[in-house]
Amino acid sequence: MVSQSLPHAGEFGREGARGVLWLERAHEWVVTVDHKKIGLMYIAYSLVFLAVGGVEAMLMRIQLAVPDAHFVSPEVFNELFTMHGTTMIFFVVMPLLFGFANYLVPLMIGARDMAFPRLNAFSFWMTAFGGLLLYFSFIGGSGLYGAGSAPDVGWWAYAPLTAKAFSRGHSTDYWTLALLVSGVGSIGTAVNLVTTVLSARCRGMTLGKMPLLAWLNLVMGGMVLGAISPLTAAQVMLCVDRYLGGHFFDTQAGGSAVIWMHFFWVFGHPEVYILVIPAFAFASEIIPVFSRKAIFGYPVMVAATVGIAFVSFSVWAHHMFSVGMPSYGNAFFVFSSMLVGVPTGIKIFNWLGTMWGGKIIFSTPMLFCIAFLFQFLIGGLTGIMLAAAPFDWQLNDSYFVVAHFHYIIVGAILFTIFAAFYYWYPKFTGRMMSETLGKWHFWLFVIGFHLTFDFMHIPGILGMPRRVYTYMPDRGWGELNMIVTIGAFVQTVAVLIFVVNLIRSYFVGQIAGNDPWDAWTLEWATTSPPPPYNFAELPTVRSRRPLWDIKHPEDPDWKYE
Amino acid sequence: MSAISTTVPTPEPPWTLPSRGKTGMFCLIFAESAIFTIFVVAYIFYLGKSLTGPTPAEILRLPIFDTICLLSSSLTIHAAVSALRRGNSKMFLLWWGFTLALGLKFIEGTASDWHEMIYREGFSIKTNLFGTTYYSLVGLHASHVIVGLLGLSLVFLLALAGKVKTQHADRCEVFSLYWHFVDAVWVVVFTVVYVIGR
Numbered sequence: 001m002v003s004q005s006l007p008h009a010g011e012f013g014r015e016g017a018r019g020v021l022w023l024e025r026a027h028e029w030v031v032t033v034d035h036k037k038i039g040l041m042y043i044a045y046s047l048v049f050l051a052v053g054g055v056e057a058m059l060m061r062i063q064l065a066v067p068d069a070h071f072v073s074p075e076v077f078n079e080l081f082t083m084h085g086t087t088m089i090f091f092v093v094m095p096l097l098f099g100f101a102n103y104l105v106p107l108m109i110g111a112r113d114m115a116f117p118r119l120n121a122f123s124f125w126m127t128a129f130g131g132l133l134l135y136f137s138f139i140g141g142s143g144l145y146g147a148g149s150a151p152d153v154g155w156w157a158y159a160p161l162t163a164k165a166f167s168r169g170h171s172t173d174y175w176t177l178a179l180l181v182s183g184v185g186s187i188g189t190a191v192n193l194v195t196t197v198l199s200a201r202c203r204g205m206t207l208g209k210m211p212l213l214a215w216l217n218l219v220m221g222g223m224v225l226g227a228i229s230p231l232t233a234a235q236v237m238l239c240v241d242r243y244l245g246g247h248f249f250d251t252q253a254g255g256s257a258v259i260w261m262h263f264f265w266v267f268g269h270p271e272v273y274i275l276v277i278p279a280f281a282f283a284s285e286i287i288p289v290f291s292r293k294a295i296f297g298y299p300v301m302v303a304a305t306v307g308i309a310f311v312s313f314s315v316w317a318h319h320m321f322s323v324g325m326p327s328y329g330n331a332f333f334v335f336s337s338m339l340v341g342v343p344t345g346i347k348i349f350n351w352l353g354t355m356w357g358g359k360i361i362f363s364t365p366m367l368f369c370i371a372f373l374f375q376f377l378i379g380g381l382t383g384i385m386l387a388a389a390p391f392d393w394q395l396n397d398s399y400f401v402v403a404h405f406h407y408i409i410v411g412a413i414l415f416t417i418f419a420a421f422y423y424w425y426p427k428f429t430g431r432m433m434s435e436t437l438g439k440w441h442f443w444l445f446v447i448g449f450h451l452t453f454d455f456m457h458i459p460g461i462l463g464m465p466r467r468v469y470t471y472m473p474d475r476g477w478g479e480l481n482m483i484v485t486i487g488a489f490v491q492t493v494a495v496l497i498f499v500v501n502l503i504r505s506y507f508v509g510q511i512a513g514n515d516p517w518d519a520w521t522l523e524w525a526t527t528s529p530p531p532p533y534n535f536a537e538l539p540t541v542r543s544r545r546p547l548w549d550i551k552h553p554e555d556p557d558w559k560y561e
Numbered sequence: 562m563s564a565i566s567t568t569v570p571t572p573e574p575p576w577t578l579p580s581r582g583k584t585g586m587f588c589l590i591f592a593e594s595a596i597f598t599i600f601v602v603a604y605i606f607y608l609g610k611s612l613t614g615p616t617p618a619e620i621l622r623l624p625i626f627d628t629i630c631l632l633s634s635s636l637t638i639h640a641a642v643s644a645l646r647r648g649n650s651k652m653f654l655l656w657w658g659f660t661l662a663l664g665l666k667f668i669e670g671t672a673s674d675w676h677e678m679i680y681r682e683g684f685s686i687k688t689n690l691f692g693t694t695y696y697s698l699v700g701l702h703a704s705h706v707i708v709g710l711l712g713l714s715l716v717f718l719l720a721l722a723g724k725v726k727t728q729h730a731d732r733c734e735v736f737s738l739y740w741h742f743v744d745a746v747w748v749v750v751f752t753v754v755y756v757i758g759r
Contacts, residue, residue: 115581191588199581225588229595237603237697244686246693248603254612254690263599 033117034532035102038124040428042099045128046092047499052135053087054495056080058488065485067473077469078152079171083134085155086175089271090182091131093413097278098127098189100420101217103428105193107523107530108211110202110539115195123188130182137174151175154467156268157238159249159260164242173242176235183232190224193217202522204541209561211521211544212295215302216281219309220274226313227270234263258323265316273312276408277305279416280347283369286416286423287351289519290366291358294545294557297350304343304350311340321389322396330389337387344380348373363517364438368419371446375411379404382457397467400460406453418445418498425502426516430528431509437501444494451487455480520545582735590742593705597746600701601753604694608758611689617759620684621695622677627670628751631706634663635744638737646730654720660740661713664706671703695754702750705743712736 029037060080063071072080106114114120137150151171153161162172197218201210238260240246247253249260288295295301318337321330351373360366382404386392395401418441425433459477471477515524525547526535543549543557609616641656675696678684686696716733719725725733 116585119585187589187592191585191592194588195581195585199578199584201578203576221588222591225592226595229592230599233596233599236701237600240686240693240697246686246697247690248693248697254607254610255693256606259603259606263603266599 031121033113033121035106035114035117035120036530036532036534038120039099039101039103041124042095042102042127045131046096046099049087049091049095049131050495053084053092054492056084056087058492060084061485061488063469064471064481066482067471067475067478069470072469074469075152078154078467079150081467082151082154082175086134086151086179087131088409089155089275090179091127091134093275093409093417094186095127095131096417097220097275098123098186100282100417100424101193101220101278102189104424104523105196105214105217106200107427107526107534108521109197109200109205109214110522110535110541111196111200112534112538114192115200116192119188120192123185123192126185126188127182128185130178130180130185133181134174134178137171140170140174149174156261156264158264159238159255159257160251162238162242162260163250172238176238176242180232180235180239183228183235186224186228187232190221190228193221194225197221202539202541208299209541209544212284212298212301213281213521216277216284216305219305220277220281223270223274223277223309223312227267227274230263231267234260234267237263258320261320261323262316265319266313268319269316270309270312272405272408273308275413277308279372279413280305282416282420282423283351283372285521286365286369286419287354289423289517290361290363290369291355292361293354293358294520295350296353296356297346298544300346301350304346307343308340311336311343315340318387318389318392321392334387334389338384341380341384348377348380363422364433364435364442365419365423367439367442368415368422371442372412372415372419375407375415375449379407379411382407395460397465398460399464399466400457402466403453403456403460406456411449411453415445418442421498421502423517424523425505426512427523427528427530429506429509430512431505432512432516433501433505433509437497437504441494441497441501444490444497448487448490448492448494451490452484453487455483455487459484515547520548522546525550580731580735582731583738586735586738590738593742593746597701597749600694600698601749604698604753604758607690607694611691613689615682615684615688615691617691617695617754620678620682621755621759622674623755623759624670624674624751627667628747630663630670631667631744631747634660634667635741637663638740642730642734642737645725645727645733648727650720650723650725653725654717657713657717657720661710661717664710664713664740668703668706668710671699671706698750699754702743702746705746709740709743712739 029041032038059072060077063069063077102114102120106112134151140149149169149171151157151174153167153172153175157172157175160166162176197210197214207215237246237248241248241250247255249255249257251257284295284301315333315337317325317329317333321333325333351369382400386395386401386404422433422438425431459480462475462477462480464471464475464477471481512528514526514528516528517524522535522539522541523530525539539546543561545557549556549558637656637659641653641660644650644652644656684692686692713736716725716736
């Protein structure tokens, strides 16, 4: 670990000592290559951006709450939805999931660190600087003046809007370069995750005995390699167009705007599964522990995940039904998109099968997971609706689509992330999060979520397009939008309670001990928080629930597996 | 500390896992392949769609000798790594130097071709769609060759200083995987740009 020698604290007076200690500690975090510290930095960094992206969402909701509002200008509104989408996908959810993966995967597979610790640190800092670069747009070159330089081309940045002629100044460049830089970081993390899972498992942990979280993060890593790379390639092409005068997406010179859509969605759709598969991983670890039963159908869970990963690379053009495709193209993408529902449905039934007959404990992590199951089902069903091309022709680019994907990203992914916070916080800090505040957080968030996103479907069906900065009173969307905005405020309050809980529990939370949930995977076998080397003696594993075997030597799992 | 201990003393079966270096490099190669795939798709998609000249047939020279150089460097780097594995540092240095020289010849060929096209014939990345896709795809490959050459030179300098020993054979092999990949990509680029595209 880090042993850089800064001036020793003893050399200074009392005031000086405090300053140096602080500096020493900051220095330790900046130069660290420890997977746990990097994981926590990922998480802290994402939470900051979650706040920023959340504020952007709230500004949009205030603007849309009543018809014909003038809270923000149309130009600022364009910047808000672009920055909100880009921030939430690339600088909140992805780094949050990478953070948890970084922290948990080595612990769960009984390793001392990731396979390439320095690559790990490099990847984190690339992602971090990518996010800073994106937000530098507000003050950077030809910015600041009315914050005019934030990207405003939408998070998928369709051509030819991104061409120099239509997007003057540097706003689109900030978007491109930020994603290029953070994409390099993501690829580095993916290389690291896959290698760690394949080459750093402790003795006895065969692929069939790995915790599902490790399995699912392995699949996620593989998908990042296959999906972020096309995005990186497309961003390089956009840079060539913008800086070197190329013609990739220049329709005036025979280039195609549609090929950008293909390249973007070849990344964009697998990306959804890159985000949701780690969410599945959290549910697959938490639901068994709080049902007091081993996971139901472990091999099928793994097979379904790999199946989803494969199919997800052949569904991208369902984002492009309304662009126009030959009928066999439509038929193929309708079919493949609906096919995803099969392995996903299998997973839902397996989680239900795990709960069935179990002794369910309704702690906060479990509550979030149960809500996840319900909401993920609804979000999946609206997905099946949108996968039917004629239905999509009607509702594409409406608030129905916005409601659908927020149902997945908030209702499924963010809910399991909250579950993961409540579940693993004791391991991260050694203290429990408050259950009372947790229950408040959960119920307020559920109510706010359903107020916002259930009601958001309806203006979509009534014809409200996404990305409009306002609408006229005679459309009749006003009441619904007001309900949506009220829900957003309820969610904000819930998230504030979560933040209070996060900070308060760090100082006054109940001491957790090594294994507060009576769980079965290896991260609970070491201290909370774990020492830098994780395990004094590297463990040996004989079943999928190594900690159960230790706690119940008379009835170990390996007798039955 | 850890509460884990082996409760049942059994004769431990051998426990081997894939090498970290190779697994990591294969992951990187997979990601790079996806990047190249997108550029190749763009190249093929835009074949013959330029609104103005010149066309590939008018301007491209077949880089046969450069191709032979690059492809044979795969053999020489393999010979270098196996020499190092046998502990023969002299032969390692010789074969590794050969690889470096062949790579340099290749990049020199690309550079003189580009110089010819850009300065003599005025054909640049701005000229038309063909120029954009050609310089991007071949340039992407050339930049990978340059990264490889930097790595090759670094190891070569270390070897000249006598710092590369038998125990480094695995690392050199991981690097050789990258070099093989760069060569394999050239086979695709050559086929697409100079055979099909012309």
